Amino acid sequence: MKGPLENGTLKSVPECGEKETALMPALYTAQKEHGWMSIEAMEAVAGALDIPKARVKGFATFYDMFGKKPVGRHVVRLCTNVSCILSGSEELLLRLRDKFGIAPDETTPDGRFSLVAMECIGACGTAPAMLVDNDFYEDLTTENIFSILEKYK
Amino acid sequence: MITVTINGKKIALNKPVTILEAARKADIYIPTLCNHPMLEPFGGCRLCLVEIEKMPKLQASCTQYVTDGMTVWTETEKVLEARRAMLEFLLINHPLDCPYCDKAGECDLQDSTMQCGPAIGRFKEGKRKLPECYDDPIIVTNMERCILCSRCVRMCSDVQGAHAITITNRGSKSCVEPFSGGRFDCEYCGNCITVCPVGSLMSRLHKHTYRPWYIEKEIETVCSFCGVGCSFVAQIRGDSIVRVEPRPDLGLNKGLLCVKGRFGFDYTASPSRLKSPLLQKNGDLKQTTWAEALSHTAGKLKEIKEKYGPAAIGAVASGLCTNEDNYTLQRFMRSVVGSNNIDSTTGFFYGPAQRFLEDIFGQGVTLNPMQGIANSDGVFVIGADPSAVAPVLGLQVRAASRKGIPVVTVGHMPGLKRFATCSLVPDAFSEPALLNRLISGLMKKRPVCGENEFFEGAIKKFMLSTGDDIADPCGLSNNDIERAVNELDLMTNPAVLIGRQVVQRSDASVLLLQLSVLTYLLNGRIYLISELPNDQGLVDMGCRPDMLPGGRPVFSDSMRKRYEDSYGSEIPSAQGMSLMEMIQAAHEGNLKALYVMGENLLPDLPDTGYVKEALSKLELLVVQDTLMNETAELAHVVLPACSWPEAEGSYTNFEGRMQHVRKAVHGEAMEGWKIISEVAKIIGSDFGFLTVVDILAELTKVSPIHKGITYAEMDGGKCLWPYNGEPLRDSAKDFALPDITLLKRAKDCGRPYLFADQQLFHSGTIGRNSSALSMLMPASYVKVGNALSEKKSIQAGDVAGIASGIKSAELDVIIDPDLKGMMVLIPNILADKGVMSFMKWNMNPDFKNPALDGNEIEISKLRSKAEEVSA
């Protein structure tokens, strides 16, 4: 799990002309600083931008890339949509489970990885694909996936 | 002229409307779900699809506007097929638990499916499961039934402006939730419940007690909580109100209500309802008969009048009572007792403020239609947060703000926080300095126009004597003030809303004069934020020590004569005592009898201890009320009056609109006006009032403004100021300029000052007796801002000791980061810890009302909540 918000506020509030425009970047910041969209994180965003809290919640829960649960230090978002499934991401899921003992929406006991089964992330031509935090990886195989994950401690 | 043909029927229209509206005009049915008359067209549910010739695809009739020559078909096989398909989709995840659902019988989904839906669904997969949620005390949510039309969210955000709920998640996981996911913690207007087409948002208060077809009768009536006067239909079963329902085509609220109006009405069924008369015997109140209670009251009043004279008797009227009750009480005081000692808490703010402004600008200057606010080009608010004390009026300000109109607020106004384009919070008691700076700023931009020479002369004199030297920063930067002046300068015909707090203080006349000047410079219309349903009616009925019915001054010989001739008795020419003067006189032993109708003096008057002493010195204290209360406990006689839904009558709202309050249920008590007439009869004066029609007949005969008014006219909503009457159009040719030295009095803003917190969920004794409202705000509290919280190291959840010199108590602390400086707010919720019990007061010499400014208070942390738990 990432660190708590200091005094319930964001460290860096993105600057945009209209406060509504700043909502997505601010949610992104909150996720980066806090790891997931907790009630406190959404309150912090609402407070920083002076946007009604419920509105922030509507946005934060709409997008799959904003976490709805506490996550580990790194989030592995493996695509399981049509092209990736056809190209073997189901197998990758199984391998990840064998190696780290986690199914989608679970976190390793040491807090290193959280796994999320994603819908299409737009890399169908080079499927299967995944995101680790904000880094993009494609053409995954049962071999290269583990060497990639080695980089994330 | 636009002509459109729907199903072969030609419809002529003056302006382009949506196909749906055009069809409805021609009585052609198109099913809808996401569309609602109180909301903007949305086009989300696709149930209203129609076929338009020359258009390849079906179109949503709720968003598609007609064009000239358009041909539309609403019942073709293609359309019917589309409707069936839409409904089949909507029912995929719907639990079809209609037998158990409160909405059944008035559910848009049920009705549409009956009319246009498929008979069977083809979807075999399981439905989503979301248990009904009871986390909130008032609103039950059932998201399995939700069709995601977003009517509730649009209502809450776009109309109510509360932004309390949202659609969370996406796709088939979507549902409507408040931020917390459980408790709503919102304004509880319930307007989302009104617009939900299915049983997804429901009131917990009548959960599973209600079937629409069980309703035995529906009575159109007016809310009894505040001066807005919202209309709704009271639905009755078994002689009690099951629920109240606003309608988009009804009254000035047009389908909106606030928490008090919608959920608070259960006070009428409270266990504290008075049912039989009580008489004090050996210091205890004992049940008695009407005959004994009435003859005791009459006998005592007669005796006191003979012994001490009429001036030793006073009466307290009430803005909670109808015009008919108030008229009868003043009739009693003026013709039977022969005294002008009649006033009420309406005399603390509404009455004197109106009188002052009318003296300058003429009668009726504050009576303007409410829609004018949302349609004006600017709004200025001072003295009260309308969204708390007159909530539907507050919605008008929010609507104005949503249109991009400048809204300038002065003072702590949490309900308008997001809506003010410029919100000025000056230091405590420095409003006069601020207003002066606004006025002189504005005068530099727009010279006075020469329309009212007399008043302009006064302005000049006033500005000269105050001068520009008051560069008192009043806690605001020059920039803030400049911005405010610029915003004000954009306005050409703004609404100026004035509330209680500018009048309950020693410099009230200065403030009111400044506000008059500002209004004059802005060419504005004034609205007084009325907190009781009949503040205006009470004033119009002559329940003021200086006013006869119809707003005629009591010192005018010709006016008095008109009433004397009609009543057949003499009315004193000197003005009577105001409410606080009566209390003082009682304390000094000069007032011997007080007839209190519908007011609960102890919690609502400042310095409870003093008031209690004063009341206990009376030889006769009569309390005529609907609920047992602290004042009634001290009374010699308690006379139970019919409550709001139990009697016919009328209220006059802050616009001067007279509205019919209808009898909806049967009551065990007696009508207020009848009790008074009975007492009068025993004393020897028969008013001849058999029903309220007789009272209205007399009123319309004697009061010059109320000429010819009937209940039928009120029912049509047409009974608006200036009625058919003769208002006093003349503005004063002379009035005393207020004492300018008041303006220069410096206040030490480093000390904590006490103010009343304006409560959305409460409204005096009647609110306290509503179980719904008490659930929302069960306990009193003290609210402080960040500065004070730091200075005294008090945190949220602590218990603080509050002491004002006349009273000390312990209260839970709430931190309000928007509260400026050393302000301390306490609501007037509980009688023993209400803000008024801490307040010291001085008599305002101009208005004879209590000035509550300068109430310094000691506040300190006693313990934290955590300690309390562990202890």
Ligand code: SF4
């Ligand atoms: S009750 Fe009113 S404020 Fe609360 S969620 Fe519903 S519409 Fe919004």
Ligand code: SF4
């Ligand atoms: S709760 Fe009711 S009003 Fe709100 S989206 Fe669902 S069905 Fe529509």
Ligand code: SF4
């Ligand atoms: S705004 Fe006033 S009149 Fe309207 S429902 Fe609320 S309390 Fe009643």
Ligand code: FES
């Ligand atoms: S399906 Fe996996 S990236 Fe498109």
Ligand code: FES
């Ligand atoms: S009513 Fe037209 S789309 Fe819903």
